[in-house]
Amino acid sequence: MQYLIAANWKMHGLAAQLVEIEAVAAAVTATRPKADTLICVPATLISRAVQTASGRIPIGGEDCGAEDAGAFTGDTSAGMLKDAGASAVIVGHSERRHYQRETDAAVAAKASAAWRAGLMAIICIGETDAQRRNGAAISTCGDQIAGSVPETLADPGILAIAYEPLWAIGTGHMPAANEIVEMHAHIRQCLTTRFGQAAGKHIRILYGGSVKPANAREILALPNVGGALVGGASLHAADFNAIIRAAE
Numbered sequence: 001m002q003y004l005i006a007a008n009w010k011m012h013g014l015a016a017q018l019v020e021i022e023a024v025a026a027a028v029t030a031t032r033p034k035a036d037t038l039i040c041v042p043a044t045l046i047s048r049a050v051q052t053a054s055g056r057i058p059i060g061g062e063d064c065g066a067e068d069a070g071a072f073t074g075d076t077s078a079g080m081l082k083d084a085g086a087s088a089v090i091v092g093h094s095e096r097r098h099y100q101r102e103t104d105a106a107v108a109a110k111a112s113a114a115w116r117a118g119l120m121a122i123i124c125i126g127e128t129d130a131q132r133r134n135g136a137a138i139s140t141c142g143d144q145i146a147g148s149v150p151e152t153l154a155d156p157g158i159l160a161i162a163y164e165p166l167w168a169i170g171t172g173h174m175p176a177a178n179e180i181v182e183m184h185a186h187i188r189q190c191l192t193t194r195f196g197q198a199a200g201k202h203i204r205i206l207y208g209g210s211v212k213p214a215n216a217r218e219i220l221a222l223p224n225v226g227g228a229l230v231g232g233a234s235l236h237a238a239d240f241n242a243i244i245r246a247a248e
């Protein structure tokens with residue numbers, strides 16, 4: 001399985017930042033990395049990011065509506081993201097679960113909507129600091145998988161799970177290697193139990209939370225780590241390119 005190195009720009013990205021996409025696309029074209037890459041940007045930037053990338057790297061969205069269309073003022077459907085040129089979408093990021101109070105069921109509905117529109121879905125899960133301290137990290141993430149991943153999966157390639165411990169996002173704090181290994185093994189087990197060995201073992205499980213050029217190689221070498229979802233370090237092409245190179 002190839003690594004997937006995915007960027008999540010969050011609420012960053014004006015036209016001026018398209019130069020970062022150009023720099024990543026140029027590096028990917030020049031070095032032909034073995035890893036798959038993806039840059040997820042705000043909905044307003046998708047079509048321009050797609051133009052800038054001009055087929056050299058795929059562009060994704062950061063959220064989508066659960067419905068295909070309708071009276072949902074301000075929401076963006078998965079079909080609209082696809083229409084703008086996106087090929088993937090992040091759903092259930094912890095920031096949306098927290099600030100927008102998205103439930104597991106809402107996240108599952110969004111993932112289904114993504115698939116109906118022909119987008120790959122990156123479903124995010126992760127425990128809080130308190131949950132980890134109380135010994136509930138594994139059960140929390142298992143419950144999130146049970147509730148946020150739709151029942152049926154047409155193809156393992158249209159799903160990635162991103163394990164992002166909330167306390168590691170934007171903090172510079174990282175789980176210990178053995179904690180990542182334990183969690184990713186548990187996620188793998190949840191996926192093979194749900195979808196069977198053949199499909200379950202081909203779903204990529206990304207790690208996210210303070211991934212930087214300095215720690216990417218070590219993280220990506222861990223068993224069941226199929227890539228990374230990168231926030232802050234993805235905003236600068238030099239850092240994101242270094243993380244892509246770490247997947248070699």
Ligand code: 13P
Nearest residue numbers: 008169170209210231232
């Ligand atoms: P940071 O890489 O900034 O910690 O963010 C991780 C994240 O939330 C990616 O979705």
